Amino acid sequence: xxxxxxxxxxxxxxxxxxxxxxxxxxxxxxxxxxxxxxxxxxxxxxxxxxxxxxxxxxxxxxxxxxxxxxxxxxxxxxxxxxxxxxxxxxxxxxxxxxxxxxxxxxxxxxxxxxxxxxxxxxxxxxxxxxxxxxxxxxxxxxxxxxxxxxxxxxxxxxxxxxxxxxxxxxxxxxxxxxxxxxxxxxxxxxxxxxxxxxxxxxxxxxxxxxxxxxxxxxxxxxxxxxxxxxxxxxxxxxxxxxxxxxxxxxxxxxxxxxxxxxxxxxxxxxxxxxxxxxxxxxxxxxxxxxxxxxxxxxxxxxxxxxxxxxxxxxxxxxxxxxxxxxxxxxxxxxxxxxxxxxxxxxxxxxxxxxxxxxxxxxxxxxxxxxxxxxxxxxxxxxxxxxxxxxxxxxxxxxxx
Numbered sequence: 001x002x003x004x005x006x007x008x009x010x011x012x013x014x015x016x017x018x019x020x021x022x023x024x025x026x027x028x029x030x031x032x033x034x035x036x037x038x039x040x041x042x043x044x045x046x047x048x049x050x051x052x053x054x055x056x057x058x059x060x061x062x063x064x065x066x067x068x069x070x071x072x073x074x075x076x077x078x079x080x081x082x083x084x085x086x087x088x089x090x091x092x093x094x095x096x097x098x099x100x101x102x103x104x105x106x107x108x109x110x111x112x113x114x115x116x117x118x119x120x121x122x123x124x125x126x127x128x129x130x131x132x133x134x135x136x137x138x139x140x141x142x143x144x145x146x147x148x149x150x151x152x153x154x155x156x157x158x159x160x161x162x163x164x165x166x167x168x169x170x171x172x173x174x175x176x177x178x179x180x181x182x183x184x185x186x187x188x189x190x191x192x193x194x195x196x197x198x199x200x201x202x203x204x205x206x207x208x209x210x211x212x213x214x215x216x217x218x219x220x221x222x223x224x225x226x227x228x229x230x231x232x233x234x235x236x237x238x239x240x241x242x243x244x245x246x247x248x249x250x251x252x253x254x255x256x257x258x259x260x261x262x263x264x265x266x267x268x269x270x271x272x273x274x275x276x277x278x279x280x281x282x283x284x285x286x287x288x289x290x291x292x293x294x295x296x297x298x299x300x301x302x303x304x305x306x307x308x309x310x311x312x313x314x315x316x317x318x319x320x321x322x323x324x325x326x327x328x329x330x331x332x333x334x335x336x337x338x339x340x341x342x343x344x345x346x347x348x349x350x351x352x353x354x355x356x357x358x359x360x361x362x363x364x365x366x367x368x369x370x371x372x373x374x375x376x377x378x379x380x381x382x383x384x385x386x387x388x389x390x391x392x393x394x395x396x397x398x399x400x
Contacts, residue, residue, distance in 0.1 A: 019328070019331055028299075029332055029335075032295075032332055032336070033332055033333070033335050033336030033339065034336065035291075035336070036332075036333050036336030036337055036340060036373050036376060036377075037336045037337070037339045037340035037343060038340065039287075039340065039372075040336070040337045040340030040341055040344060040369040040370075040372065040373055041340040041341070041343040041344035041347065042344070043344070043365060043368070043369055043372070044340070044341060044344025044345060044348060044361070044365050044366065044369055045344050045347050045348055045351075047362050047365040048344065048345070048348030048352070048359075048360060048361050048362060048365065049348055049351055049352065051360040051361075051362055052348065052351075052352035052355075052357040052358060052359055052360045053355075053357060054360075055357065055358045055360050056355070056356070056357040056358060059358070067098075067230055067231055067232065067233045067236055068136070068137065068138070068199070068228065068229070068230050068259070069228070069229040069230075069231065069236065069239065069240055069243065069257055069258070069259060070226060070227070070228055070229075070257070070258050070259070071226070071227040071229065071243045071244070071247055071255055071256070071257045072225060072226045072227070072255070072256060073225070073248070073254060073255060073256075074253075074254045074255065074256050077254060081248060081251075081254045081255070082223045083223055083224050083225070083227070083247055083248060083255075084223070084247075084248075085222045085223060085224070087102060087224050087227060087246075087247050088100055088101070088102050088130060088224070088227070090246050090247070091227060091229055091243070091246060091247070094231075094239055094242060094243075094246060095235075096231045096232045096235035096236075096238065096239050097229055097230070097231050097239060098230050098231060098232060099132060099135045099136045099229070099230040100132065100136055100227065100228065100229045100230070101129070101130045101131075101132040101133040101135070101136035101137070101227075101228045102129075102130045102224035102226065102227050102228070103127040103128065103129045103130070103133065103203075103206075103208070103224065103225065103226050103228075104127060104128045104214070104220065104222075104223060104224045104225045104226075105125055105126075105127060105225050106126045106127065106128055106184075106209070106214050106218045106219075106220045107126075108126045108183055108184040108218050109121035109126070109183070109184070110122075110124050110126050110157075110163075110167070110181050110182070110183045110207045111181065111182045111183075112167050112168060112181060112182070113182060114182045114185075114187075122163075122166045122167065123166070123205065124162075124163045124166060124167075124205055124206065124207060125202065125205060125206045125207070126183055126184075126206070126207050126209065126214075126218070127202075127203075127206045127207070127208050127209070128208075128209055128210070128211050128213075128214035128215075128218075128220050129147060129158075129208040129209065129210070129211065130211055131146075131147055131148060131149065131152060133146070133147075133203070133208070133228065134146050134194075135230075136228040136229065136230055137197060137199070137200045137203060137228050138197075138199075139194055139195065139197050139200070139203065140194065140195040141158075141192050141193070141194060141195070142161065142164075142193045142194055142195045143171050143172040143192065143193040144158070144172040144178075144190070144191050144192035144193055145191055145192045146158055146192050146194075146208075147191075147192075147208065147209075147210050151191060151210060152210030152211060152212050152213065153210055153212035153213055153216070154210070154213055155186055155187065155188045155189065155209075155213055155217060156188060156189050156190075156191045156209070156210065156213070157181055157183070157188040157189070157190050157191070157207050157208065157209050158190070158191060158192040158193070158194065158207070158208040158209075159181075159190055159192070159193050159194065159207055159208075160194050160197075160203050160204040160205055160206045160207070160208070161193070161194055161195060161196045161197070161204050162201075162204040162205045163204070163205055163206055163207050164193045164194075167181060167207075169181075169190055169193065170193070171193070172190065172191075172192070172193060178190055178191060181207065183207070183209070183218065184217070184218050184219075186217050186218070188207075188209060188213075200228075202226070227243075227247065229243065236259075240257050240259075243255065243257045244256075244257060291380075298384050298387075312391070312392065318389035318390070319389070321385075321388050321389040321391075322385045322386060322388065322389040323385075324385075324388075325381060325384055325385035325388045325389075326378070326381045326382065326385040328381070329377045329378070329380050329381020329384065329385065330374055330377035330378055330381060331377070332377060333373045333374060333376050333377025333378075333380065334370070334373055334374050334377060336373055337369055337370045337372065337373020337374065337376075338370060338373075340369060340373070341366055341369045341370055344365075344369065345361055345366070348361055349361070
């Protein structure tokens with residue numbers, strides 16, 4: 001009598017047997033895979049959308065001034081700290097500095113007319129400005145032009161975006177007489193209006209006049225109150241460290257230096273916290289999906305006991321039965337993960353495009369989504385497949 005060896009099933013045969021249970025119970029399989037799909041789609045969406053938002057934010061920061069520093073005397077000092085009039089030249093001599101400008105509060109009131117309340121300045125500030133201000137803060141002119149050597153010593157003014165709105169001067173028309181504003185009993189002709197500058201709100205709410213005009217007509221003492229500095233990004237921290245000594249060598253601790261982008265870094269941190277929360281929700285969705293797959297596999301084992309008994313009677317080994325049901329669980333989760341990945345990518349691309357952001361799909365989220373679904377399928381299918389393999393032919397065929 002010769003020993004009979006069980007037939008070894010090829011991988012394609014195992015896959016075909018595993019897909020058989022899915023194809024014969026399509027609705028139940030679809031509902032089970034839905035939980036996996038929702039979890040994977042959520043994971044991709046909550047990583048892709050913040051990544052796209054961050055990419056757009058970084059582009060905006062790069063355009064507005066990630067390499068920009070703002071230095072000013074510490075507030076509430078008695079006597080107040082006065083930066084030297086030579087501050088601009090001193091800062092420009094720092095090696096990595098690529099641009100610098102200074103402004104000073106003239107402590108005067110600007111009005112639309114000499115007939116309005118002399119104390120009502122509409123919450124606006126009159127700043128004496130050096131000529132390189134726009135380059136230093138990456139500002140742009142909305143209408144007209146900025147101060148230049150031919151106008152800085154004359155009664156001319158440039159309005160920040162908010163200041164122009166409050167003064168009712170929103171556009172300058174070439175060829176027409178320039179509108180005027182009243183500053184400290186002097187009329188100044190408006191020659192320019194600036195675009196919005198989110199990283200320089202003090203400039204948005206200010207009226208800029210030339211350094212020479214501020215001295216001759218507004219009684220300005222010539223001491224700058226704020227320095228704007230641009231430097232190479234790889235040396236920005238080094239420049240930040242030496243600025244206080246450069247501006248006020250006597251007591252450098254009384255000069256504070258900040259980066260306008262620091263507030264937006266806090267915004268990115270809060271977005272990361274929300275992303276962690278949503279990733280937790282995605283994990284819960286995956287867990288629920290895994291429970292659904294496990295439940296489906298348990299029911300499948302109970303419903304197919306006769307099939308299992310018949311296959312065992314015809315010579316199928318426990319390992320083959322186990323492989324069949326485990327493959328079915330992995331295939332069910334894998335199909336759900338693939339559908340969830342496609343859904344997550346489509347939603348992320350659509351939302352990023354709608355918001356005008358550069359679409360970013362983290363590759364790790366896509367790969368991790370599919371692999372995560374497969375892992376869930378393995379975990380959910382191990383016990384049902386082992387239970388099916390333990391059934392003897394007589395137990396399986398005797399069930400009704």
